[in-house]
Amino acid sequence: MSGKRIYLIDGHSQLFKAFFAVRRLTSPQGLPVNAVFGFAQIVNKLIDEFHPEYLCVCFDLPGRTFRNSIYPDYKAHRPPTPEDLDIQTPHAKRFVQVRGIRIGEMANYESDDLLTTLARRATEQGMNACIVSSDKDLLQTIRPGISVIRYSKGQFETVDRYKVIREYGVAPEMFPDFQGLVGDSTDNIPGVRGIGEKTAPKLLEGFASLEELLDHIDKVPNEKTREKLRQYREAALLSKQLATLRSDVPLDFDIEDCRFDPAPTRELVAFYAEMGFTRLRDAAAHALGEAPHDSIESTASALDSQTPSRTPPGPQTAARPTDTHIVRTRAELSDLAERLRHARCFAFDTETTSEDPLRAALVGLSVAWAEGQAAYVPFGHSGDLIGRQSQADIADAREILGPVFADAGKPKAAQNAPDTRSTTVRPGKSRTATPFIRRLARTRRKARNTPRSALAARTSPILHTRVSRQSLLRTHDPPS
Known part of the structure; x- marks a missing residue:
């Protein structure tokens, strides 16, 4: 590895976290801005702590993705985005733009797929990649050169291979196999009915993949579990396919397009003023050598x-x-x-x-x-x-x-x-x-x-x- 590092932020994950962490905050125009404020705080804290040379924030676009073509009910039961959060998403993207950060988004794919693709491309170029997200789906990306960082209680925490094993009982590369058995109610991924997070790691132990387990069901000691695996075999394979993140998204930009300059701009100062973020506005103005308002x-x-x-x-x-x-x-x-x-x-x-x-x-x-x-x-x-x-x-x-x-x-x-x-x-x-x-x-x-x-x-x-x-x-x- 060259020592260079790119930080890849899961935009919607962090925006959602900020929305529920900061309450009752409105702009001078009376619009809700609590999620934008919390999101800006997270991004600025990451910049201050890690001094990234390369930085990108990926967002989901509205509409269906290729996973809906595979399974029409994918995410079908997910409740709608809260209205006060939905109207803040464009402002969060504006913040990313005026902060000088590259935005990644592409129709037919989820932001997780973009993050995975960018991380793979970075390692192929000899760089390290850090994915900033609270989404457990991204734990499968962890490997040499790629790490996941969670933001919780005002601190960034690096999640490594051993932490994934301690928390879920499987290695990161086996996480899609684990989800194939367990499913994911949030995304309406079915899994195998009756198999939960405690049973799944025990079933996968000794097998290289979910497919290998399903090819050797007779080795499973419990008769009821064997019957479940036979009955829901296709659901398990479908669930693994839905849970597996793509690393081959045809992006219209590359790693070098994510080079980041941390210096604030007058556009950033104006954005903070519009949102009513007085302290952030004054700090950015001070960095520009201007007197804070x-x-x-x-x-x-x-x-x-x-x-x-x-x-x-x-x-x-x-x-x-x-x-x-x-x-x-x-x-x-x-x-x-x-x-x-x-x-x-x-x-x-x-x-x-x-x-x-x-x-x-x-x-x-x-x-x-x-x-x-x-x-x-x-x-x-x-x-x-x-x-x-x-x-x-x-x-x-x-x-x-x-x-x-x-x-x-x-x-x-x-x-x-x-x-x-x-x-x-x-x-x-x-x-x-x-x-x-x-x-x-x-x-x-x-x-x-x-x-x-x-x-x-x-x-x-x-x-x-x-x-x-x-x-x-x-x-x-x-x-x-």
């Missing part, structure tokens, strides 16, 4: 212009580069939650309407999880410093960030923990935050290296300037 820097400048500097006189050190964001939308809350889940630890603080914890209402939440990595979530600011019309919904924040803060296994550090406890307990008069604060005391020792200094050092232009509460906060009635 509505960026954290502009807000920081507005605050700095009204606030005397607290920096003591004397020699100054150069400011370190920071990646600091104001989090306003559900998409940005989801992104923040993902960052905190994968951080070793994090620090947080609350901004409130009063220094008296019994009278305080929550106005904002600041979080830092690494040197130069911080975010601020505004809930109740007034005036134009943060933007009255563009603040996070506190119910969304509880839903999305709550599980991360409640995770007892995640080290955390809080400024003024008793005040923070009172503030987080008061809304809705729920005391679900109290156990978390108690756990916080126990985990502080574990969080000795938590980047608490980053909270002050990196967010000071926004979080620690001396602005009067009357000019910053909405008016809140004192609690009764």
